[in-house]
Amino acid sequence: MRVLFVTSPGLGHLFPTVPLAQAFRAAGHRVRYATGGLSLAAAEAGFDVVDVTPGLDYLPVYVPQEPGADGTADHPMFAEDPEDAELATLFARVSGVMVDGALAAAREWSPDLVVAPPLQGAGRLIAAALGVPLIEPRLGSYDSGARLRSLLRAGMEPHWARHGVAGEPLETVPLTTLPPSLTALLPEDRKTPEARPVRPLPFNGGAVLPGWLAGARRLPRIAVTLGTIEAQWGGLAILGPLMEAARGVDAEFVVTLGGGDPALLADVPPNVRLVDWAPLDLLLDTCAAIIHHGGSGTMLTAAAAGLPQCVIPRGSYQQTGADLLPARGIGIVAEPGTLGAAECRTLLKDERLRGNAHRVRDEILAMPTPAETVDELVASLG
Numbered sequence: 001m002r003v004l005f006v007t008s009p010g011l012g013h014l015f016p017t018v019p020l021a022q023a024f025r026a027a028g029h030r031v032r033y034a035t036g037g038l039s040l041a042a043a044e045a046g047f048d049v050v051d052v053t054p055g056l057d058y059l060p061v062y063v064p065q066e067p068g069a070d071g072t073a074d075h076p077m078f079a080e081d082p083e084d085a086e087l088a089t090l091f092a093r094v095s096g097v098m099v100d101g102a103l104a105a106a107r108e109w110s111p112d113l114v115v116a117p118p119l120q121g122a123g124r125l126i127a128a129a130l131g132v133p134l135i136e137p138r139l140g141s142y143d144s145g146a147r148l149r150s151l152l153r154a155g156m157e158p159h160w161a162r163h164g165v166a167g168e169p170l171e172t173v174p175l176t177t178l179p180p181s182l183t184a185l186l187p188e189d190r191k192t193p194e195a196r197p198v199r200p201l202p203f204n205g206g207a208v209l210p211g212w213l214a215g216a217r218r219l220p221r222i223a224v225t226l227g228t229i230e231a232q233w234g235g236l237a238i239l240g241p242l243m244e245a246a247r248g249v250d251a252e253f254v255v256t257l258g259g260g261d262p263a264l265l266a267d268v269p270p271n272v273r274l275v276d277w278a279p280l281d282l283l284l285d286t287c288a289a290i291i292h293h294g295g296s297g298t299m300l301t302a303a304a305a306g307l308p309q310c311v312i313p314r315g316s317y318q319q320t321g322a323d324l325l326p327a328r329g330i331g332i333v334a335e336p337g338t339l340g341a342a343e344c345r346t347l348l349k350d351e352r353l354r355g356n357a358h359r360v361r362d363e364i365l366a367m368p369t370p371a372e373t374v375d376e377l378v379a380s381l382g
Contacts, residue, residue, distance in 0.1 A: 001029040001378070004111035005047075006102050006123035008094055009037025009058050011228050012297045013117060016139045016177065018045050019201035020115065023370035027378065032109060034102040034122075038228065044205060052101025061097055062090070084148045087119075092155030095121035099159045102126060113381070114169070118149045121156040127169035128160075133381050134169035138176045138195060140296020141324055144183075145190035173377065177300060179363035185327045196376070199367035202281035202301040213278060213286060217252065219271070220288040220348055224255040225280065226312075227295045235293070236260040238312065238336035242291070245340035246272050251348060254283060281305070289347035291339070294322045303330065306361035308353040310343055312336050329356040 003024045007013050014035065022045075025031045033042040036053035043049045102122045106114070107130070115135040116123020127134035138144045160166070174192050176183065177200035183191065224242065226235050236257065246253050246269050253272040255265070262274050280298065284290060284305040292298045294311040302309050309331035313322035325331030330353060334343050347353070368376070 001113060002109060002111040003029050003031050003113045003115060004106055004109065004126070005031065005033045005035075005042070006098075006114060006116040006120050006126060007033065007035045007039050007042075008091070008117070008120045009035060009039050009053075009098075011038050011041060012295050013120070013139065014039040014042055015203050015205075016200065016297050016300075017115065017117070017137060018042070018203040019370045020135075020137060020175075020198070020374070021045075021047060023374040026371065027374050029374075029378075032105075032111070034098075034105040034126075036098060036101070041205065045203070050101070050105040052098050052105060054101075056097065058094070061094055064093070084151055087142070088148055088151035088155050091119040092121055092152055095119075095152070095156060096159055098122045099125060099156075099163070103129060103163060106130060118143045118174075119152060121152050121159075124153065124169060124172075125156060125160055125163065125165055127172075128167055129163065129165045131170055133171040133173065135377065136172060136174045137198070138174060138178070138192065140300065141178060141182070141186060141190060142296060144176060144178065144186060144192055144195070146192060147189050171381065173380075175373065179303070179360055179367060181328055181360060181363060182303075182324050185324050196373065197367045198373040199364055199369050200300040200304060201370060202304055204279040204281050204301065207279050207282065209282065210275075210278075212273065213282065217286065219250060219252045221252045221254060221286055222249075222344060222347065223280070223283050223287045223290040224253055224292070225290070225298060226258060226260070226293045227298060228258045236262075236264040239265060241337055242339050243268055243272060245344065248341040249344045251288075251344065254278070254287075256280075256283070289344075291344075291347075299325070300364075303357070303360050304364050306354075306358045308332075308347045308350065308357050310334055310339070310347055312339060328360065329353065330360055331357075 005021055021031045033047050033049045034052050037058045040049055099122045103126055106126045113133055114123050114127040117139050118136050174195040175198045176195035255274050256278055257276045280301050289308045290302045291310045294313045309325055311322040311333050322333050
């Protein structure tokens with residue numbers, strides 16, 4: 001079987017799909033990615049990749065108008081609680097620039113199956129155009145409901161019309177990586193009851209382990225990350241108050257810059273280590289807690305590690321995830337200007353948080369693996 005993965009141009013959209021792609025390949029199927037931007041990193045995971053938008057700068061696609069007075073305020077990429085319609089409009093635009101190249105790649109390769117997250121609207125169009133099944137892996141809490149999917153389909157309508165595609169994929173099978181207790185806390189309009197559970201196996205790329213990561217630690221370690229998009233677009237500056245607060249915490253902080261400018265973090269204290277990048281799952285193996293932007297991939301990687309989390313909710317589709325953590329008792333939420341030593345000590349010393357985090361980790365370990373899910377999918381699709 002030939003399986004085509006279509007993902008949006010961001011590591012947070014690519015990385016959660018890689019374990020499923022690896023499972024398809026390990027089961028003897030051929031796998032190819034059709035994507036662009038940062039998601040071309042699928043090649044580094046050993047997959048064939050078609051660049052569907054060669055040379056395209058995605059920043060003006062994501063942020064086409066002038067930003068607000070604070071650089072981000074009025075744009076749905078950075079809104080604290082955006083409407084589904086705004087998010088659908090954003091990803092219809094991102095998906096729209098990828099449609100032509102992805103559809104051409106699909107027609108040239110003739111896949112038997114398309115895999116695409118719900119917010120990558122080109123995948124659904126391609127599966128319908130070729131008359132093949134579509135697997136829709138939900139990447140987290142923000143894309144788990146049917147309403148957002150319907151709004152995105154409406155936003156993509158001009159592309160369906162100009163390519164003369166009618167109808168729907170032969171079959172659509174939703175998957176979810178959220179463990180049951182987090183799924184239960186979702187608002188009703190973000191639930192997909194028919195979604196099949198699949199264990200979120202962390203994938204963050206490989207690396208030769210640096211000595212500081214593999215070596216012994218004198219102090220408990222707290223990871224700090226804003227992902228890649230927020231970090232590269234100037235977001236590191238919001239960590240300034242945390243850098244000052246870190247001086248009063250008996251812990252080591254590891255801040256992953258994610259391509260951001262370290263000059264935005266002035267007067268870094270000696271117990272803070274700045275690294276451009278480290279595979280998050282490997283870093284979290286050495287950590288007692290994590291502070292992050294609320295991205296679903298980061299949230300689930302931390303949940304799989306059984307760590308207490310503190311979220312600084314940044315980005316248009318992180319708010320639901322930030323709501324889930326305190327509701328489940330595995331994390332706290334803080335504003336960047338007020339995040340300080342007290343919150344850091346809570347992450348390190350609150351046994352209720354840590355116990356709940358361990359229970360969620362056990363839930364994740366009980367979910368079907370990608371390998372088991374692939375076997376079931378292939379059998380059911382015939």
